[in-house]
Amino acid sequence: MSDDLDPVRRLRPDRRLPDEPNDPWVLAEEKDRLMAIIEPDHQQAAWRHLPAIYPRLAYDDEVSALDFLIRAFGFTERREARMEDDEWGMLAWLEYGDGVVMIGRASDDAHAVHGLYSPRESGNSTCMINVMVDDVDAHYEQARREGARIVMEIEDAFYGFRRYEALDSEGHRWHFTEPIAHVRERRGT
Numbered sequence: 001m002s003d004d005l006d007p008v009r010r011l012r013p014d015r016r017l018p019d020e021p022n023d024p025w026v027l028a029e030e031k032d033r034l035m036a037i038i039e040p041d042h043q044q045a046a047w048r049h050l051p052a053i054y055p056r057l058a059y060d061d062e063v064s065a066l067d068f069l070i071r072a073f074g075f076t077e078r079r080e081a082r083m084e085d086d087e088w089g090m091l092a093w094l095e096y097g098d099g100v101v102m103i104g105r106a107s108d109d110a111h112a113v114h115g116l117y118s119p120r121e122s123g124n125s126t127c128m129i130n131v132m133v134d135d136v137d138a139h140y141e142q143a144r145r146e147g148a149r150i151v152m153e154i155e156d157a158f159y160g161f162r163r164y165e166a167l168d169s170e171g172h173r174w175h176f177t178e179p180i181a182h183v184r185e186r187r188g189t
Contacts, residue, residue, distance in 0.1 A: 060106050064169060130132050
């Protein structure tokens with residue numbers, strides 16, 4: 001007796017070819033479209049949440065960088081947007097407040113599509129990422145505890161912000177800041 005389901009049973013998930021990686025912006029638009037059906041005001045709120053500009057940072061080890069940025073700097077990954085491929089590595093979107101940064105594998109000669117490199121290779125950061133935080137003192141302590149290299153100690157700047165700067169695990173420069181008025185309010189002074 002033949003089992004009519006036998007061909008189906010042979011189609012195990014581990015034998016299927018991987019689907020094309022999802023485009024996170026298409027996924028976000030589709031989510032917004034469905035939410036607009038359920039909740040008509042959702043579409044307007046969703047468009048305000050998507051950033052018009054966001055940086056993409058290159059890392060030699062993007063997986064370790066993702067872990068470091070979450071642990072040391074308190075980022076949250078947009079997990080549904082992650083894209084992974086054996087050939088070109090991982091792309092991940094990280095959020096802090098209403099800000100977004102994309103991280104991915106640094107280019108090598110075989111995959112120099114965008115020509116992005118880690119500061120490890122050049123020895124210098126090519127930009128500084130500015131991040132507004134709710135409690136810069138606590139943020140500073142967490143970053144220091146988790147191994148971020150502090151390159152500007154925490155201080156009150158003349159222009160009304162408390163700030164510090166740190167390098168991440170591969171040398172990208174991050175500037176964390178909080179308005180002094182907010183610091184005083186938080187401290188009750």
